[in-house]
Each structure stands twice: as structure tokens, then as C-alpha cells.
Amino acid sequence: MITRTRFDLTQADIPEQWYNINADFPEPMPPPLHPGTKQPISPSDMTAIFPESLVMQEASAERWIEVPGEVRQILSLWRPTPLLRAVRFEQALQTPAHIYYKNEGVSPAGSHKPNTAVAQAYYNKQAGVKSLATETGAGQWGSSLALACRLFGLECTVFMVKVSYHQKPYRRMLMETWDATVHSSPSNETEFGKKTLKENPHCAGSLGIAISEAIEMAVKTPNTKYSLGSVLNHVCMHQSVIGLEAIKQMEQAGEDPDIIIGCAGGGSNFAGIAFPFLRRKIAEKKPYRIIAVEPAACPSLTKGELRYDFGDTAMTTPLMMMYTLGHDFMPPSIHAGGLRYHGMAPTVSHALKLGLIEARAVKQTDVFKSGVLFARTEGVLPAPESSHAIHAVVEEAIKAREENRKKVIVFNLSGHGLMDLSAFEAYFDGELQDV
DSSP: OOOOOEEOOOGGGSOSEEEOGGGTOSSOOOOOBOTTTOSBOOHHHHTTTSOHHHHHHHHOOOSEEEOOHHHHHHHTTTOSOOEEEOHHHHHHHTOSOEEEEEEGGGSTTSBSTHHHHHHHHHHHHHTTOOEEEEEESSSHHHHHHHHHHHHHTOEEEEEEEHHHHHHOHHHHHHHHHTTOEEEEESOSSSHHHHHHHHHOTTOOOOHHHHHHHHHHHHHHSTTEEEOOSSSSHHHHHHTTHHHHHHHHHHHHHTOOOSEEEEEOSSSHHHHHHHHHHHHHHHHSOOOOEEEEEEETTSOHHHHSEEEEEESSTTSOSOEEEEEESOTTOOOOOOSOGGGOOSBOOHHHHHHHHTTSSEEEEEOHHHHHHHHHHHHHHHSOOBOHHHHHHHHHHHHHHHHHHHHTOOOEEEEEEOBBOTTOHHHHHHHHTTOOOOO
């Protein structure tokens, strides 16, 4: 008989250190390259857009990096987040698998993104920065940084991918409630935005374009820095609080996972749940299967090339070794706006290259079908992005049923879908198509 389905920690259990996967890779990662010289980039080259403290974290090979007390204090507004066993979901799937999920949707912004937004706003405030510029796809990152900037007294400008700007108006309203200025990207606010609109007035936008606009504004505006919500090493490291908490909670549950799953767009929420477990796989030889799930419409891990590429469309970022579809790739207008990115985090890419993780691409209609089943059994409406992870859970749970084998599955519910109801409406009306 199941007597407990929720596993909570206390505020004293909020991690005091972030975990840096770079310390444990069996093979070092290739360095980022300067966009002009194509030589390994130096920390000083990056301080034009990032504060020195974050640049040092980006390049660090230390295993553990201290979480500042002021950051932990703000994280305590919603952390630790709960780990729950999805018993009704298991029953609906008629599977012997035990399914657990880490619910990052309980943050004020409704997703995992504030874990790094708060840290980045803190370090920029400490450096005397007055304003941050950023991009956002679905709006989860933009709203998270808007909140963090408001808490630390910083101004915030967000370039929101045009298709999401129109698909998800309530995300924009949430950013504006937290006093951010939001522009539909491509916009007329930057030279690159104007150039893009001149070439294609009906451009639906992409994260690559929005990143280019945000970087341009950061470089040209005094006392302004750029802030990125995924991809970079320091961002993935800040998200490690998810997996570090989950390891303690699985110990409470008395089980060790066989499979760890997260959706993957730029890589931050996947890294957050996966990398602390990956450390145990590397150091303790744990036989974990760790699966990154991406949309079939934007399949950087499963169909991209592993090579140096720019993180943005205007070719202003450092060149990073990553799985990429090409910096000029224009993703289809799928509803999982947070996964519409042409490349993958270098750390996630490196883990896949070394065979430490797996990658899987899934179709949009299957994703929504699984997300709806989860909502109807567990009562939690998942974000379209999180539903990608849920669909892979369904596939693994069915496989466990067919093999009649108990498996323990843990996945990251990276955010709720309460501001994505128009996407679910489109699914119910049969308007969603697979690309």
C-alpha cells in the first residue's frame, strides 16, 4: 500500500552550493572561441556583456560554488520545491513503473527559470549594473528575469519572440506587471531587428534573433548587461539546485531512479535535474539512463551537427561547441516556445557526445496528448515544454509494462501551463499539427 506520495524538504535543505559538471567530465570541453579571431576567448572578452563574477563562473572548473546568502533567501520564497509520486498517472498507464516528478511550477513565475534569474540579477546588482536586457521564447525566462530585476531594483528589457508574443499575451502582461519593458522580436528597437524586418516583414522571430537584439541593446546602452536564461555553463550550474534537492527527496522515498528525464531546448532545466545525477553516474558508476527530450520540429540533439556555432543569428556571441541546426535556422511556430532554439548547451552537448546521456525527439500532438493525460490524472497542467518530458515518461512506462519490469522514473516538471491554455485549446480543437 502506498502511504506517501509527496516528499518535502525544509528551507535548511536549500543547497548551499551549486554543482558544476565541468569538474567531472572525463574529457574536457572544447573552449568557446572569439567571434572575430576564432581563438579561445578570454574572460576579459566577455565582460562587455556579463559581470566579472558570472564570467568567472562560466569558465570555472570548481566542482562546488557557493550560493550567496541573499540568493538563498530569495530562493526560499518557493524552494525547496516538492517531489511527488504520480500514482494516478501510473494507474492510468497500467505500468509497474514508479513515476516521480519534481514540480518547478510552484515558483512565482511558474517555472524553473527564477533559479538562475535571481542569481544573475544578484551578481549584476553587486557589480553596479543598472539594467538587464534579455530574450525570451515562451515567456517563462522573461517573466523570471523581470521578477528578479524587480526584487533587486534593476530595470529589465525583454525581446520576446514574435510568435510567442502573440500566442502568449498573459506572459507579456506578467512581465509588465513586474515592471519590465517587452518588445516583440524582431523589433524596430535595434539595428539588427530593423534589418531582419526589412528582409522579412512577416518574420515570426526566433530565439537567435531575440538574443542578437538583446546583446545589441546591452552593448550600446550604458550600465546595461545581457542576461541569458539557458545554454551557458553558469546558467546550467544555477539550475543544479533542482537535482541536488531531488537526490535528497528520492532518498526520502527510499528509491533510486533508473531513468531521469527532462525536456531540452537550450538545456537549462534538463541540466538542472540531470547533472547532479550525472555526477553520481560518473563518480559512483550508477547505471542511470538520462534522457533529454526535444521537439521533432527543432531537433538539435538528434539531427543537429556537433560543431562550433554562434548562439545568435547576428553572429555576435562567442562560438560554442554544441549540437546545432545552424544559427540561421528558423524554427516552426510550435507552441513549446521555450524549446525553439537552434542549438544546445555546450555542457549538454558534451555529455551526449561522451555517451553519458541519451536524446529523443517527439512530435507536438503526442506531447499534448500525454500532457493532457497527466493533467487529468495528477491535476497539474504542465507547460507544453514540460509535456515533452512527460511523453518520454509515457513511452518508458509503457515499455516497463510490456516488459513487466518495475522501473523508477524521475522527471522534471519544468513549469505549469496555466498561461499556455490557448495552446491546449488549439490541441482540443484539432488545430495542432506535427512538423
